[in-house]
Amino acid sequence: MKKQLLADVNSDMRLSDRIHQLLLARILSAQMKPGEIVAEQKLALELGVSRTPVHDALRDLIKDGFLHQEKNRRPVVNKFSVEDVYDIFEMRILLEGEACYRAAQRMDRETLAKLRASAQKLQEIAKDHTWLEQWAEFDDWFHRSIARASGSKRLLQDIIRHRLSHRALNVQAESPSFFSNSLDEHFAILDALDQRDGQQAKSAMQTHIKESQTLYVSIFT
Amino acid sequence: MKKQLLADVNSDMRLSDRIHQLLLARILSAQMKPGEIVAEQKLALELGVSRTPVHDALRDLIKDGFLHQEKNRRPVVNKFSVEDVYDIFEMRILLEGEACYRAAQRMDRETLAKLRASAQKLQEIAKDHTWLEQWAEFDDWFHRSIARASGSKRLLQDIIRHRLSHRALNVQAESPSFFSNSLDEHFAILDALDQRDGQQAKSAMQTHIKESQTLYVSIFT
């Protein structure tokens, strides 16, 4: 019986796109680790498809910056150096700071309220063992919502890209990256957004990301 | 006899990468215009290769944001709306402003001197009929040099990406986008870099790009 790793409901999607999703998930969840070889042929066999859609998916991942490949060689999952870690966060500070500044003027009250409610709910169950995964999900939603509220298609896209890189870092970070004051910082950002204070919101966001940067840089050093 | 459109010296490159280069050049030079259909099969025939490398090149161009494609349909060259134009320049203002700020501390005197010399040479022949193409080349080199001097791999990459979008705009801009004070602005940036004044350099760069933005937005309105 054939493996059903691609048994998505989205059967109207291109195979290559479903495979791209699957592989991205594997990278972000450490099922595929930095330095690991990802052979197109082997993967095709494993997934029970031909090499063609796998080839396309791998090419996408290369453009995404998660793999690299030399001609005629098998693709390899990228490693991140300390410099990369620093660089990724610097981009986030710049881009998400700007997005937050713009969002202060444009974000609708409804989304703002939803973000606050979720953050509060999260605060209550902060001692639960499921906290970490719920946190990761919320954190992503929080930052993307603000990026989206910036009103700039390209700013949003760039932020998503660098945030994915950030998430890929977790794979290499041994200790679980976890900081209790992150939630407080989120509230600070929300407060500034509520007051429509762009400068303050930007500043709070940048402080928030810098905290994270410091932690990650220390882990990777 | 077969067409020699791909008769590059780089015969050790993948075909798909050479085709990607060729198509990008066609887009930036208006040989392929917005809205135009780019059929994989037809292109393969024209270039005298199989569909596979063409397919890969087209996929890259889609990720680059120059084409879009719906499933089972032929790819189409992207059109830019006024909002896109504005957005592209906003990204350039943010990213190249930051790069310029960082470059003020890091750019070596040698590159700085070369940029100034080229700018001066360009100024002398400003009345020549070959001015425009030389200008375009210099402008690209100028901005990339500063982006590179920022010391950030990702900042450079993002800047290159948005600058390519900018260049793709020229295809849709009817009147030749041309402004005599651009060179003066470049000198202003160089002066600030010479003085290692990050704030001033950033500000000069952002003013420079805003000038361009105003012009392009008016053209696209």
Add this chain to the structure above:
DNA sequence: TTGTGCAAAAGTGACTTCATTTTTATAAAT
């Protein structure tokens, strides 16, 4: 034990083929 050379195995790049979907062209109908 540690290299070195070489043949077998596995892998990629690119071409070809096949099934299905979309596009185009033509003809009929309003």
Add this chain to the structure above:
DNA sequence: ATTTATAAAAATGAAGTCACTTTTGCACAA
């Protein structure tokens, strides 16, 4: 003339195949 139906042509997504390159494993030598 313009729309609608439809059949032929052309295009894409995915699989299969082939030539050439890289990787692997093993025998042999230092």
